[in-house]
Amino acid sequence: MDNDTSRLSRLAAIQRMLLSKRLLTSTEIAKKFNISVRTVYRDIRALEESGVPIVTEEGKGYSLMEGYKLPPVMFSEREAYALITTEQIVLRSKDASLKKEFSNAIEKIKSVMKLRSQSQIELLANRMYIGKNFENVTNSKELIDIQMALVNFNCIRVKYSTEDGKVSERIIEPYLLHNNLGEDWVLTAYCRLRKDFRSFRLDRMATVIILDEHFEPHKLTLKQYIAKYTKS
Numbered sequence: 591m592d593n594d595t596s597r598l599s600r601l602a603a604i605q606r607m608l609l610s611k612r613l614l615t616s617t618e619i620a621k622k623f624n625i626s627v628r629t630v631y632r633d634i635r636a637l638e639e640s641g642v643p644i645v646t647e648e649g650k651g652y653s654l655m656e657g658y659k660l661p662p663v664m665f666s667e668r669e670a671y672a673l674i675t676t677e678q679i680v681l682r683s684k685d686a687s688l689k690k691e692f693s694n695a696i697e698k699i700k701s702v703m704k705l706r707s708q709s710q711i712e713l714l715a716n717r718m719y720i721g722k723n724f725e726n727v728t729n730s731k732e733l734i735d736i737q738m739a740l741v742n743f744n745c746i747r748v749k750y751s752t753e754d755g756k757v758s759e760r761i762i763e764p765y766l767l768h769n770n771l772g773e774d775w776v777l778t779a780y781c782r783l784r785k786d787f788r789s790f791r792l793d794r795m796a797t798v799i800i801l802d803e804h805f806e807p808h809k810l811t812l813k814q815y816i817a818k819y820t821k822s
Contacts, residue, residue, distance in 0.1 A: 600625075601633055605642060608654045615651035667710070673699060685733040685775055685792065730792035733767075733775055735800055740764040745803045746779070749796040758783065762790070763805040766815070778815075780808060787819060 600623050607622070608614055616630045625633075634652060638644050643655035673696065680692045739746050749759050762779035765787065769775045774791050781788040810818075 597633075601637060601640075604633055605637060608642075608644065608652065609658075613647070613651045613653050618651075670699070683733075683769075683775075684729050684773070686728045686731040687734040689728075691734055730775060730795070732792060732795065732798040735798060736764060736777055736792070737767065739800045740767065743804050743807055745801040745805055747797075747799040747801055748790065750790055751794045751796060757796070760784075761801070762788075763808070765808060765810075766812070780805075787815070 603623070604619060607619070616627050616634075619625075619630045619633070620627050634644060634646075643658050645653045645655055647653065677692060677696050681689055683689055736746065738744070743763075746762050746764060747759065748762060749757060751757050760781055760783045762777075762781050764777055764779045766778040767775060768778070774793050777790045777792060778787055779790060780786070
């Protein structure tokens with residue numbers, strides 16, 4: 591994650607902390623995000639400049655002006671049901687990171703919905719059955735990290751086991767993720783060892799290390815990839 595994105599995430603988190611506590615000290619913020627108190631001062635000033643009404647109480651800490659609230663996220667019933675259906679599909683996934691992050695997101699969504707909608711959502715969740723992954727197997731936990739590497743063009747170092755049991759370490763450039771509804775996730779990437787595109791099952795990756803090294807986006811379009819590397 592680059593510095594600008596990291597700071598934006600921290601500023602949003604500080605704003606949420608201010609909303610959840612009556613008074614917040616600079617020491618608490620510094621400890622929470624492992625930053626210096628001087629950096630906290632700069633972050634508070636940035637929030638003020640963006641329009642967040644922060645009240646500074648000398649010697650005590652920071653609070654938000656009374657009555658300030660973030661605008662609530664609103665969903666229609668149809669949108670909420672679509673999300674709950676997706677959650678049931680995700681929960682059948684074989685990747686632990688995807689299940690964890692999506693469940694966290696759904697909990698945040700449920701918390702801002704009306705009580706009547708919450709009860710209807712619970713009813714729907716209990717009345718749906720999604721097949722696949724009957725044994726509830728979890729055999730990978732790196733999907734979210736790989737997704738981050740794919741969109742940020744980070745190289746990945748993997749220790750990979752082939753179907754015949756041979757293990758090799760490779761540096762790959764992620765290009766495409768695919769999955770057959772609940773089956774194993776597969777990453778297509780440019781393999782520097784083979785000097786061509788290869789497909790890697792996530793459950794066969796013994797280690798996954800996201801590198802700071804970036805690669806140039808491949809000019810090959812998805813349509814070109816399908817024409818060149820897949821059979822009709």
